[in-house]
Amino acid sequence: MxxxxxxxxxxxxxxxxxxxxxxxxxxxxxxxxxxxxxxxxxxxxxxxNDAARALRSGTSRTVGMIIPDGNNPFYTSVALGASDAATLNNNIVLVGTSHDEAEREARYVEAFGEQRARGLIIASAGNIHDRLHQFARGGMPSILLDPDVDERFSSVGPDDVLGGRIGVQHLIDTGRRRIGFVGGPMRLRVLTDRLVGANDAISGTNGAVTLEVFETPDRTVLTGRTIGERVLKRPPETRPDALFAMTDLLAIGILQALDAHRVAVPGDISIIGYDDIDFASTTSVPLTSIRQPMEIIGRKAVEMIEAQREGGSKKREHITIEPTLVPRDSTLRP
Amino acid sequence: MxxxxxxxxxxxxxxxxxxxxxxxxxxxxxxxxxxxxxxxxxxxxxxxNDAARALRSGTSRTVGMIIPDGNNPFYTSVALGASDAATLNNNIVLVGTSHDEAEREARYVEAFGEQRARGLIIASAGNIHDRLHQFARGGMPSILLDPDVDERFSSVGPDDVLGGRIGVQHLIDTGRRRIGFVGGPMRLRVLTDRLVGANDAISGTNGAVTLEVFETPDRTVLTGRTIGERVLKRPPETRPDALFAMTDLLAIGILQALDAHRVAVPGDISIIGYDDIDFASTTSVPLTSIRQPMEIIGRKAVEMIEAQREGGSKKREHITIEPTLVPRDSTLRP
DNA sequence: TCGATCCCGTGAAACGATTCATGGGTTAGG
DNA sequence: CCTAACCCATGAATCGTTTCACGGGATCGA
Structure with missing residues (x-):
């Protein structure tokens, strides 16, 4: 009983x-x-009994979050930031992982909708935006982590243009002149944004510094190693003297290839990664990286949910948070 | 309205x-x-409105999971398996990450309790077991991922004794005679279990093979590198000819040290890691590792929850799932 | 002593879906 | 044509909490 x-x-x-x-x-x-x-x-x-409480009071204490990949530190760190912010209002964040399956994602969307969650934080590939918009009209706002996917929703994300600029500027500042931009596929918005930022930095040098794009099919360690090998096939004088990798995984692969051929890092070639994953500091040469402001994104997302609940769904906004450079030996030790 | x-x-x-x-x-x-x-x-x-449904019908559709670390692939893969199993009954798995904070963990425990979740899957360090037991009497069973923490609850976990035996047996089978066991702190039950298994394998050789324990304060890449350096300080003839690392991170660190000193892997020293993380296949020499049966653990945990809901809380059980060897170059290529 | 004010505990209505006893309508059998 | 049997839509009771109008009792000033 x-x-x-x-x-x-x-x-x-x-x-x-x-x-x-x-x-x-x-x-x-x-x-x-x-x-x-x-x-x-x-x-x-x-x-x-939370069901009775929620029923009577009409409010829930949970913020829903749906992510495609539970092992991606980007999402888990966003979740941490969100959890911090939610705690301030005595709420909690509950995470569902879709594992890139549309069906699983849809189940989570429905479930959070039925729970009348305070709001949803979503990084999605699936075709769920109409449903989310329906929920939004019912008072449950969604915040997207991928900007520009759908104008109807607010979004928070990293400032990728700035990230690209920061990385290249750092290479320029440390004396590099032939910079390689490694990443792909280039249809991804994050990557084109970063490339724009990279070119911004280049264009401030009046042609003294060049940028070459090495497009890749994915952003894995293996692919990074392939790129490294490819660069090393060139005679040293035509090689880039710096490589800006779009993920730390790529950078690690590149580093492995250079290590194997006894090419000095950063002496001969310096390397920057992106994401600042835990591994970045533990590679054979610690890796300079661009740190995405993940916790802040999560915190901001929760704040936007609460703001939209207050002010009606009128306030739609798209916010970007500034990434930061984490300098380590791979660009610094001469 | x-x-x-x-x-x-x-x-x-x-x-x-x-x-x-x-x-x-x-x-x-x-x-x-x-x-x-x-x-x-x-x-x-x-x-x-799920609140009304849950209130009236007295049942919830969510299985709660509380984990200390969202970036640990062990937990996220367990969550995947759990989600698969839950889907079969039209339920979902919602994950809360405590980030090793007792307070955050307690909040999730309370929240899931108030939600009358179907059950909880928990990997915990905190002091929450009395509360969980109270919930269990109320019909919400908990399944622990850490065995032996509290006899009042069922548990599912990997068979660490077997894992230790498998790893060492593989080294013996590939001709190794002086095996190093790298890990710590040894107060951790998982590690002592694996050591027991390792000694089992050794004792089958009638003294032909020796086992030496290298205890470490943690299981990070950096610590692995330190161990690697320490081993290399010895004259080659007294070095182990194989190292069994208790995490892949340790193994990667060891590998970095050996690489840096141009010691051949597996020629001079072969290496096995543990966990089979994504990185294991992408190291300079692909890493042989012990794969934990994570999805199966998750699936089993959900099944146990449903079983306990059916059969009353009587059926308490402790289940271990067999890990498997994933052989790669770090022990195979001669 | 009386009335005005406060303080604070009371108890019933309400939230929205589920459940189930009820009975109207239809079909089949004789 | 009548009854039994069955099908299936109905709608009121119910779950446990929150919320709030109500009023009993205490305090205070005159």
């Missing part, structure tokens, strides 16, 4: 209203009653 | 009971009514 407010009230000799007030920490209850109720709660092992 | 069963029923010209039956796919409704109701559902954008 379920222990409810009623049972607690009976044991404590008070009314259910009073028990509710005590359980929710409302200030209007005399100390004597508070104690009596708390004793009864303990004694009966009362656990508040 | 909220669109409820009532509004749908009014528009479709039927009763709420009928709408409920249609929405839940019950077979007792005539086709004509089904169509009318579905039209109305579409038209009004009806989304079922």
């Amino acid at each position: 379920e222990v409810g407010l009623r049972e607690v009230a009976a044991l404590a000799g008070v009314s259910v209203g009073t028990v509710s007030n005590v359980v929710n920490g409302r200030a209007t209850v005399a100390q004597e009653y508070v104690d009596r109720v708390n004793d009864a709660v303990m004694q009966l092992g009362f656990v508040r | 909220e669109v409820g069963l009532r509004e749908v029923a009014a528009l479709a010209g039927v009763s709420v009971g009928t709408v409920s039956n249609v929405v839940n796919g019950r077979a007792t409704v005539a086709q004509e009514y089904v169509d009318r109701v579905n039209d109305a559902v579409m038209q009004l954008g009806f989304v079922r």
